[in-house]
Amino acid sequence: MPIHEKSLIRPEDLTEHEQLEIDGVDVSGHWSTFIETRVVSDYNERMEEEIAALPGGEYIHRCFQCSSCTNVCTVNDLNPDFNPRYWIYLARMGFEKELLRDKDLLWQCVSCHKCTHVCPRDVAPEGVMKAMATWAELKGHTEVKPAAAFDAEFTEQIVATGKIEEGRIIRGFFKRTGQPLNQPWLREMSLRLARRLPILMGLKMALAAVFRPRTRDWDKSRAAITEYIAEREDANRRALNLD
Amino acid sequence: MSEKYKTVAYYPGCALEGTGHGYNRSTKAVGRKLGLDLIEIPNWNCCGAMEVKNIDPELQNYLSARNLAIVAEKMNVDTVMAPCNGCYHNLKKVEHDIAKKPKTQEVVDRLSQKAGHATYQAGEVETIHALDWIKEAIGEEGIRERVKNSLKGLKIANYYGCMYTRPRNIFPEKDQGEGSESTHNPHYMDDLLRAAGAEIVDYPLKTACCGGAHTLADSDTSTKLVLNLLQTAEDCGADVIATECPTCHSGLEMHQIRAEKEHGIKTSVKMLYFTQLLGLALGLSSRKLGIHENVSDASGLLKERGLA
Ligand code: SF4
Ligand code: SF4
Numbered sequence: 001m002p003i004h005e006k007s008l009i010r011p012e013d014l015t016e017h018e019q020l021e022i023d024g025v026d027v028s029g030h031w032s033t034f035i036e037t038r039v040v041s042d043y044n045e046r047m048e049e050e051i052a053a054l055p056g057g058e059y060i061h062r063c064f065q066c067s068s069c070t071n072v073c074t075v076n077d078l079n080p081d082f083n084p085r086y087w088i089y090l091a092r093m094g095f096e097k098e099l100l101r102d103k104d105l106l107w108q109c110v111s112c113h114k115c116t117h118v119c120p121r122d123v124a125p126e127g128v129m130k131a132m133a134t135w136a137e138l139k140g141h142t143e144v145k146p147a148a149a150f151d152a153e154f155t156e157q158i159v160a161t162g163k164i165e166e167g168r169i170i171r172g173f174f175k176r177t178g179q180p181l182n183q184p185w186l187r188e189m190s191l192r193l194a195r196r197l198p199i200l201m202g203l204k205m206a207l208a209a210v211f212r213p214r215t216r217d218w219d220k221s222r223a224a225i226t227e228y229i230a231e232r233e234d235a236n237r238r239a240l241n242l243d
Numbered sequence: 244m245s246e247k248y249k250t251v252a253y254y255p256g257c258a259l260e261g262t263g264h265g266y267n268r269s270t271k272a273v274g275r276k277l278g279l280d281l282i283e284i285p286n287w288n289c290c291g292a293m294e295v296k297n298i299d300p301e302l303q304n305y306l307s308a309r310n311l312a313i314v315a316e317k318m319n320v321d322t323v324m325a326p327c328n329g330c331y332h333n334l335k336k337v338e339h340d341i342a343k344k345p346k347t348q349e350v351v352d353r354l355s356q357k358a359g360h361a362t363y364q365a366g367e368v369e370t371i372h373a374l375d376w377i378k379e380a381i382g383e384e385g386i387r388e389r390v391k392n393s394l395k396g397l398k399i400a401n402y403y404g405c406m407y408t409r410p411r412n413i414f415p416e417k418d419q420g421e422g423s424e425s426t427h428n429p430h431y432m433d434d435l436l437r438a439a440g441a442e443i444v445d446y447p448l449k450t451a452c453c454g455g456a457h458t459l460a461d462s463d464t465s466t467k468l469v470l471n472l473l474q475t476a477e478d479c480g481a482d483v484i485a486t487e488c489p490t491c492h493s494g495l496e497m498h499q500i501r502a503e504k505e506h507g508i509k510t511s512v513k514m515l516y517f518t519q520l521l522g523l524a525l526g527l528s529s530r531k532l533g534i535h536e537n538v539s540d541a542s543g544l545l546k547e548r549g550l551a
Binding site: 056113114127146152162166215218225 | 306460467
């Protein structure tokens with residue numbers, strides 16, 4: 001298996017003297033590389049527990065650090081700093097500060113499930129990535145990231161009607177994240193579609209935007225779900241000692 | 244033709260009523276042509292897609308289970324067929340979780356009771372993908388016998404995406420040796436389209452990710468991933484990428500355009516649902532198969548090859 005891991009020693013923890021002689025021996029440059037010694041004392045001893053309590057994180061304790069997840073990871077392939085194995089290690093060790101250095105990457109997991117597929121310990125790392133992103137947002141370390149905004153928009157529509165309608169999702173998401181709907185590529189896509197669609201189909205889509213597709217007799221499901229979500233959100237906040 | 248899967252409960256899912264409409268149309272048309280019966284699940288709801296599980300995995304399980312419960316209680320069939328990889332994945336996932344995790348059963352029972360409908364118990368129905376359906380009920384031999392308009396000369400890269408094979412533990416019937424589907428190297432689409440006469444190119448990215456879950460939330464990442472899929476397919480000599488999922492399909496279409504508009508990188512490979520390709524081979528018209536509803540315009544290519 002190829003090694004995808006980057007060095008875990010941060011460049012700022014390395015010192016090197018350009019010109020240095022010790023006991024008459026020239027140790028300039030690489031020969032004088034030192035790793036700064038440090039003592040970690042600011043653990044978050046509850047960190048593993050906190051992440052385990054959030055949606056997707058429940059099996060984090062099983063990880064034995066084989067790194068199969070990082071090795072197959074779609075996002076790691078694009079950005080070596082996206083490293084599920086390493087983050088799981090940090091969380092389990094309580095190295096909160098270290099994890100926070102990567103706080104703005106956590107949400108980028110694309111849910112390809114390659115990690116969960118190969119993990120020999122059934123950690124379901126894909127879920128752990130989601131739990132970590134939620135953790136960073138709930139604790140106020142990051143703003144609500146676009147992925148979470150998308151999840152919220154999507155879920156709200158299902159709660160409301162039992163179904164989603166893609167046009168409404170696109171509009172709702174762009175509005176929520178303050179982006180203009182008028183993106184050149186979206187416009188081009190609609191144009192290409194409009195050019196080829198039969199009039200009836202176009203009409204049907206326009207109507208779907210007005211009369212939302214919905215599941216009948218959804219009221220009781222909606223009430224049950226709404227109550228359940230509130231209950232879970234409460235539990236999440238309690239697990240992180242918020243409130 | 245085997246009797247197994249001749250009649251199935253049909254779960255189209257939200258995307259097949261929207262951007263994946265061509266997949267909906269072609270799945271139904273191909274089923275009809277092959278003498279298979281699809282009965283749509285009455286009053287179904289969204290399975291939760293890739294999103295609700297991030298709010299709460301058991302809520303997603305409830306949403307999926309509600310559909311299975313309708314089939315078990317109200318329909319006289321024991322199989323649900325879902326053409327969308329995401330729906331298929333979620334229905335398989337709840338089946339797995341309900342059998343293995345008491346917590347899932349507890350939440351599904353509780354929410355179903357409050358919502359006033361039947362709950363779902365493991366093993367009441369079987370969930371299959373549209374690929375399993377045609378492969379099992381008709382098979383390659385059956386396709387070969389029925390081909391009217393061979394796809395001969397058409398070079399196809401089959402793209403299976405993520406949710407059809409991963410993670411392996413929710414698909415206990417896969418990786419069972421001879422004849423079964425492989426999670427590592429899926430081949431059902433290859434088998435069926437080859438039987439329809441197409442030339443299947445060796446495509447190393449058949450289960451790579453298109454970034455569908457973040458298609459809007461992180462468009463730059465999705466565009467990068469899709470561009471790699473498209474360019475590799477072209478390098479492999481493919482004219483067409485065959486798809487089996489509306490999210491993958493529309494992601495490939497969308498980011499093909501985005502790569503062109505935002506990065507000036509143009510690719511010409513076309514996307515068609517595998518049911519549209521099969522339908523053409525069976526002699527169905529491209530209009531009946533909803534090929535005009537795709538954003539990716541394959542009409543020129545199909546005309547040139549005498550397929551439309
Ligand atoms: S594959 Fe599983 S056990 Fe291995 S490092 Fe990743 S999460 Fe841990
Ligand atoms: S699911 Fe997320 S963390 Fe896992 S391999 Fe895919 S991108 Fe990486």
